[in-house]
Amino acid sequence: NAGVTQTPKFQVLKTGQSMTLQCAQDMNHNSMYWYRQDPGMGLRLIYYSASEGTTDKGEVPDGYNVSRLKKQNFLLGLESAAPSQTSVYFCASSTGVLYGYTFGSGTRLTVV
Amino acid sequence: AQSVTQLDSQVPVFEEAPVELRCNYSSSVSVYLFWYVQYPNQGLQLLLKYLSGSTLVKGINGFEAEFNKSQTSFHLRKPSVHISDTAEYFCAVSARTQGGSEKLVFGKGTKLTVNP
DSSP: OOSEEEEOSEEEEOTTOOEEEEEEEOSOOSEEEEEEEETTTEEEEEEEESSTTOOEEOSOOTTEEEEOSSTTBOEEEESSOOGGGOEEEEEEEESOGGGOOEEOOOEEEEEO | OOEEEESOSEEEEETTOOEEEOEEEEOSSOOOEEEEEEOTTSOEEEEEEEOSSOSEEEOGGGOEEEEETTTTEEEEEESSOOGGGOEEEEEEEEEEOTTSOEEEEEOOOEEEEEEO
16 A cells, blocks of 8 residues: 555664664655654654755654755664653645645654 | 644544544644654544535545635544544645755644544
8 A cells, every 4th residue: 555654563672772763754744744643742853854965853853864865865863862752753745734634643652 | 933733632432423623723824734644552543634626525435624714724534433433633734944944843643532
């Protein structure tokens, strides 16, 4: 099915380890987003990309980096994982905000 | 800056009862408004959206929402809920980023639990 694919679905990291969360969309959307979801906090925007090759910080960018080298891929990196980064991470894409977002199924990350 | 307040964090109801999930937004400009649903261990799915025109918007699964500009509200309603409606519901408003592009700002969510 067409949509947004996130890998991995689950990940456990030790404090200080690094990893990259992958997001791919096959809908030719220009915009892509990374959110984190924490209990009682809703979804908070980490980074977004309005087009291939461009990225901007959202509300909670500290401790993360992103890459949008190809239009269909948006990567979220954790350079040195911390327990505070334990969360569920969602990637989304859009062709324009009035069309809404298409979300991936999420990556559940635990940092111990 | 645009923001969204979902007034109830949890709403328990009995099956076949009506439900209203409340959402208020703050914005000084025209906005687009959305409701998303998240079933357990899944991503978010679009329920409905308001862009312009009729203030009553119908969505999937029998849900509808009413845009009220004077009250800055966009409440979600369903006349008769089913067990399968148990999920978390998020209200969202469009906003401009500092870079000039657009994004959605989400509320903190309302957990709807439908009991038999």
